Amino acid sequence: MERPANISNATISRMPGYLRYLRDAKLVGREYLSSSTIAKDMAISAVLVRKDLALVSSVPGKPRYGFEVGGLIRDIEKFLGYDNLSAAVVVGAGGLGKAFLGYEGFQNYGLNIIAAFDQQVREETVRGKPVYPMERLSSFIEEQNIKLGIITVPKAAAQKVCDQLIEAGVRGIWNFANTQLSVPRTIVVKNVDLAASLALLSGELANLLQQSK
Amino acid sequence: MERPANISNATISRMPGYLRYLRDAKLVGREYLSSSTIAKDMAISAVLVRKDLALVSSVPGKPRYGFEVGGLIRDIEKFLGYDNLSAAVVVGAGGLGKAFLGYEGFQNYGLNIIAAFDQQVREETVRGKPVYPMERLSSFIEEQNIKLGIITVPKAAAQKVCDQLIEAGVRGIWNFANTQLSVPRTIVVKNVDLAASLALLSGELANLLQQSK
DNA sequence: TAGATTGTTAATCGATTAACAATC
């Protein structure tokens, strides 16, 4: 894999945004786009766009034209590893877990959730995808060689689930339970902290409502 | 409101994390905590903890003791505005929308989702909370004086829903549709970009799996 | 050619960390 190791997290985080934008642009027939056009539409700076794209693009942008949309899409997909979908399981078939299991959109972002697990199986399938009891978790992960687990169980159960996933062979964990997980250093965890996002929103909203009084 | 305007987004984003940690600590009977203990448990630096807490705490930490847990909890709750819950509506009663409507956990983070709206009402209520048809959106928002809207509709419908929310009086939008919304400058939008989080996770995971080969 | 646009080097900005004096 020729993914350069020196690409910043900030840049990586923006990549799915570029991809989404470029896919939309391609759909309406755009073939070339300048960094300034992309920047304006995405509300970021043009220099940043050029720097980001230079890091992942296999062909440089052309002066006078800009970047070739199709090529860029392929390069970003490759960079993000979307050319081969990661199979994943979700543990916790509550509201969020079921929403994830039923959401096809993840396929556009390189993720293929193939099953859910829960202590109590209330529905055998969600939109055609199976929900299994926890007892089957380990063997399923081993058989299917799953490397990515998504945790959507309540906080109190999260650490235990996390340990089980790792024990069974999962190496990356996407954690939606609102708690700090402790894992060996060889495991990657990414916490999704909706509360942090909400805090920023509420804060700005409070300032705004304050002003308008 | 005496919220200091000069607190960075980075600090604000960490506040819900501190709050969660401190609430847990209080539950197990901790009365004082040093910045180094908090830092170790939360996997951030102790100086950062002291700086962050100094910005929101009404009483300074005590040398030799640390910070008083109960007081800190109250200060952060106040800072984040959790002392008065924001009423919100969610538009889009698909998987994610229903998950949000049914999730009581938001109450712990200052948010009270009181109703959902959708074009097609398949269930009249979710965990006791009402789902209404889109036709009722405007009047409901006006009557209940709702200032915060959550968008969980598909991408294609997001901008229209956004416009309707703003038209009816919403001032802050939490957007889960994965598209860039265009809004007047007087409106606050916070996009939740799961794809960005996933990109970081997959990237690190790929590096990891690569190494272990 | 002229002009739009890229890619790169240097400057700026913001956030985190290091060092250390102040305090209970």
Add this chain to the structure above:
DNA sequence: TAGATTGTTAATCGATTAACAATC
């Protein structure tokens, strides 16, 4: 008192932006 811990000032680090030469 001695020592742990805070709060603050200065240094570092990383990311973004500004400036501008290179290019088609």
